[in-house]
Amino acid sequence: MLTKRGYGLSRRDFIRLAGGTVAALGLSGTLTPKLARAIEKAAAGRPKVVWLHFASDTGCTESFIKSDHPSAGELVLDILSVDYHESIMAAAGKQADEVLAKAVAGKDYICVVEGGIPTVPGHGMIGGREMLAIAKEVCGNAKAVVAIGSCAVDGGVPAAKPNPSRILGVGEALGMKVVNLPCCPVNPEWLIGTVVYVLTMGKLPELDKKGRPLMFYGRKIHDNCPRRTHFDGGRFVEQFGSKEEAQGYCLYKMGCKGPEAWSECPKTRWNSKESWCIEIGSPCLGCSENRWTDNFAPFYGKLANVSLPFGDVTADKIGVGIAIATGAAIVGHAVVKASRGKSADDSKK
Numbered sequence: 019m020l021t022k023r024g025y026g027l028s029r030r031d032f033i034r035l036a037g038g039t040v041a042a043l044g045l046s047g048t049l050t051p052k053l054a055r056a057i058e059k060a061a062a063g064r065p066k067v068v069w070l071h072f073a074s075d076t077g078c079t080e081s082f083i084k085s086d087h088p089s090a091g092e093l094v095l096d097i098l099s100v101d102y103h104e105s106i107m108a109a110a111g112k113q114a115d116e117v118l119a120k121a122v123a124g125k126d127y128i129c130v131v132e133g134g135i136p137t138v139p140g141h142g143m144i145g146g147r148e149m150l151a152i153a154k155e156v157c158g159n160a161k162a163v164v165a166i167g168s169c170a171v172d173g174g175v176p177a178a179k180p181n182p183s184r185i186l187g188v189g190e191a192l193g194m195k196v197v198n199l200p201c202c203p204v205n206p207e208w209l210i211g212t213v214v215y216v217l218t219m220g221k222l223p224e225l226d227k228k229g230r231p232l233m234f235y236g237r238k239i240h241d242n243c244p245r246r247t248h249f250d251g252g253r254f255v256e257q258f259g260s261k262e263e264a265q266g267y268c269l270y271k272m273g274c275k276g277p278e279a280w281s282e283c284p285k286t287r288w289n290s291k292e293s294w295c296i297e298i299g300s301p302c303l304g305c306s307e308n309r310w311t312d313n314f315a316p317f318y319g320k321l322a323n324v325s326l327p328f329g330d331v332t333a334d335k336i337g338v339g340i341a342i343a344t345g346a347a348i349v350g351h352a353v354v355k356a357s358r359g360k361s362a363d364d365s366k367k
């Protein structure tokens with residue numbers, strides 16, 4: 019079983035974990051001792067987690083395994099008691115069914131769901147049972163339900179048109195309130211951060227209208243993008259392989275959905291903070307938003323309109339408008355400077 023490891027974390031480990039988590043969440047370093055105590059206390063109780071797996075490509079498990087604040091190993095083996103996870107547990111077949119039945123019997127577990135739920139009878143089965151029936155039973159008895167990745171949030175890629183299996187996200191399929199952590203895959207730090215927040219604060223983090231924690235989905239990618247000065251200056255990449263691309267210009271015209279995508283990708287970053295989509299040269303596909311596969315296709319086509327605080331106009335116009343305004347200011351400045359110079363020259367005469 020995943021819960022039997024034979025050794026635990028030392029006090030120093032808890033401080034290191036708390037320090038890493040505080041840094042990852044962008045909190046003050048003075049909270050480290052408090053967080054260390056809270057994680058230590060939570061670990062003593064080993065909160066139970068049941069991780070369900072429905073229609074998806076397992077990308078969120080892959081992403082979670084790469085977490086490092088704390089690492090998935092520390093979280094799974096030393097802090098939580100992950101009693102059921104089809105992809106990483108040793109049990110299979112009938113034995114796995116028994117493990118699940120035992121895990122949910124106490125009703126004191128958090129349920130993490132990966133993948134969308136097919137709602138057409140016979141379209142999504144595990145061990146002869148409908149995924150929908152399993153979800154109803156396991157989620158219905160959980161203390162809290164966390165839907166990770168776009169598939170669990172709203173069906174994601176498997177629910178793209180025509181969606182013959184009528185795949186839905188967990189909240190919609192079960193008609194219940196869940197914490198939604200979208201993106202394709204979920205950023206492991208947001209999952210860890212949510213779990214750590216619940217463990218330390220004893221409540222759910224503040225959520226937006228779509229059930230997303232504001233601490234990870236509270237700002238638009240566009241507002242934090244390092245290429246934003248190029249957008250404001252009207253400098254766009256028009257073709258991959260161009261010199262504008264090499265210069266790191268704005269990717270809006272290459273299909274970037276950053277102006278309509280809410281998430282902290284630029285700050286949290288990916289793969290141990292190595293990089294993120296736009297930094298490696300890919301336009302943001304907007305995978306933090308509902309129905310992104312249908313709503314944002316074609317992925318390399320630009321958004322028709324971009325809502326900004328000062329009006330609903332196309333980004334081209336804004337960029338060019340600002341560029342013209344900037345240009346006019348520069349020209350104006352040059353004219354003033356020239357005329358001052360002229361006056362100065364005149365006065366010398």
Ligand code: SF4
Nearest residue numbers: 240243268269274276
């Ligand atoms: S459109 Fe995309 S690349 Fe351009 S500034 Fe906004 S988020 Fe960054």
Ligand code: SF4
Nearest residue numbers: 283295302303305306
């Ligand atoms: S940058 Fe955009 S496409 Fe990339 S993970 Fe974030 S929301 Fe998804």
